[in-house]
Amino acid sequence: MAHNVRRATEKQGLGVNKLADFAGVSRSQLYDVLGSKKGASVDWIDKIAEVLKMEPWQLLRSDGSGGGAKSGGAKKKSKKR
Numbered sequence: 001m002a003h004n005v006r007r008a009t010e011k012q013g014l015g016v017n018k019l020a021d022f023a024g025v026s027r028s029q030l031y032d033v034l035g036s037k038k039g040a041s042v043d044w045i046d047k048i049a050e051v052l053k054m055e056p057w058q059l060l061r062s063d064g065s066g067g068g069a070k071s072g073g074a075k076k077k078s079k080k081r
Helices: 001-010 016-023 027-034 042-051 054-058
Strands: none
Touching: 001 016, 001 027, 001 054, 016 027, 016 042, 016 054, 042 054
């Protein structure tokens, strides 16, 4: 997650301190999460994702594709009648 947050922050021209301010989270908490010292709550991830104009799941992706506002995901199966 830290990699995706940093990459998205850089892509949008934000600094980590600005991201914390805009998201309403403490700077120390943001640095702790980015440094893997502490975990992040669902609410915290949602706040960060909103500022970065991303979906929360995009921050959690581990395949390196979390830095963009790409849509997608699993398709719903249609019900047979």
